[in-house]
Amino acid sequence: MQTFATEAIDWPDSAPDLRRRVRALVAEHGESDPVRRANCWTKPDPSFSARLGAAGLLGMTWPSEYGGHERSQLERYIVIEELLAAGAPVGAHWIADRQSGPLLLRYGSEHEKRRWVPGMARGEVFACIGLSEPNSGSDLASVRTSARRVGDSWVINGQKVWTTGAHVAHLMIALIRSEEGSERQQGLSQFVIPMDAPGVTVKPIIDLTGAHEFNEVFFDDVRLPDTALLGTQGNGWSQATAELSLERSGPERYLSSMVLFLELVRHASRHPDPAVRDLIGRLTAETWTLRLMSASVAAKLARGEDPALEATIVKDLGNAFEQALPELVQAAVDVAPSGPEALGQVMGYLLQVSPSFSLRGGTREIIKGIIARGLGLR
Template structure:
């Protein structure tokens, strides 16, 4: 790692340590999805760490995807509350940068980088799930703009976000993948309703979004009309290829390692050592994906591989902690029991969000088939 990346890593670590020491947050599992604090995101923006890879002309930092990986890794290690800016920084900003018009870039990227605009994802639907080619939300031409009608579900932080990314059907074609288009939608627009979905722990970060003839200006189309399938497939590389698919349970892994540090049974040490070795391998894949992005590639299959392996790893962190320590999960407690409870409650979503395991394995298998032809 270069000196500038080492310096950046230390800066991010110092910031997270200061906020934690001041009692501004407590490390949690799944912090990138559940830990929402707009003031923390504003602090990140002041340091230039949101949109760090984007061109400076759009408010970005002009740095590499490896630099962004360093930032995200340190935030995930700390279990910091990053959900307010995570989606926009991770994939909506890069999608706008890759496919958006210069006007769309100027309108949104600087405000995302300043944490003045926050995004949620309008992809999944009740009848579609991870099969995005089955979405039924529609967008119809209306003069110089569009009208969107339909519903999206499992939308994290829609009740706190200023805007939504929405994948909608704008036409037909020979294949069901045809006729999809990506939009930016203002959640304050008339016709938008956000309904809460409360999880098993009683927390509210999921939502259902209803769109009833919602007006959207034409300039808020991302990329080409009807080319949404190709674009969203590449965009999912940003979503699936990050370390949040590997390190959501890192605070629990860290607490587990500390709990067995002294006088531990050899079997416990071996189990934790195996997890540490697997984590090192998964980090290497994430670094390779970041290098691919820096080279201008969209590593769709490599990202799917990381997400699939990360799903398995994160689930096994939780199972190992439960088996090795015998701790009783306690959602209202502190330390390892609380982190274990968080990991258990989050685990069912690991194999669904960002694409089900079956979808990911299909992508991986198709890639292998292409190699042997």
């Protein structure tokens, strides 16, 4: 049976300088709204993304030929960790830097790579992911959006839903049924779709906090060139699941609520309480354990290994941690969610949005099934 093996991380010599650079950029940006600093990888700020790109902090592991900087996976991990811990508004470039850029570099035609990837590294081109569809729940294999071959083009029809960041994205990488009559995982392909292509319509989904993070995206006879096919026709399922491994492996899977933890520590420094002190100790131990597990995944990626199972375990445990945090704080501290104190504001916001944390990247039930298969239990 395969088990999760953590390891001592050999952080690169560049780590202290990278941390100083990121902290300086965040301080210069000066985000003061505590709610925007929570769950910050969903908060877009194109100007901040451009500043990161200009500083060489996006596309860090990518080839220089496509605008990347050929740094290590651990160096990239350090930058991400600092940005998330500070609550920096990284939502605009997040998906492009995390998974769309690497996917294009691995599977994309030369035309598509040169069209999109350098702009992603500059923090000027943003991406979204076209997976979920209406009436499908978490059953990704039930995709019905279709791609029909017409001459030397593809014509796309259908709909995607819960598409994060589609309203700011320049392109979508979508999983689409490219073989008529196929079912389930068979006959699926991935396509690169410009969001300004004729026939693409984006409609907002406003959540209960009033935020616009999700969208519906409609495709009405969207015509794409042959170069828009990503990878091999019919291989979309395996490509998409590999993409989800990238999505599940980062520190964002346990740091979405970290701003609340830091506000709790600040509150406790002014209002000492033994119960709160004990809670802080417990949360600190859990955070450090999750960090070691997450960084171990990054170390394996740096060695060229495929830690898909470990990434999925981190995703499941990390989501459980960050979902529980606002409820634990609410039970321990008498602070009003709508009051003037930052702790209450962040707690109130996360109490509303944290139920969604275990949906993104795969529901908890799906994730536990993947873990069970990886461990040989089913």
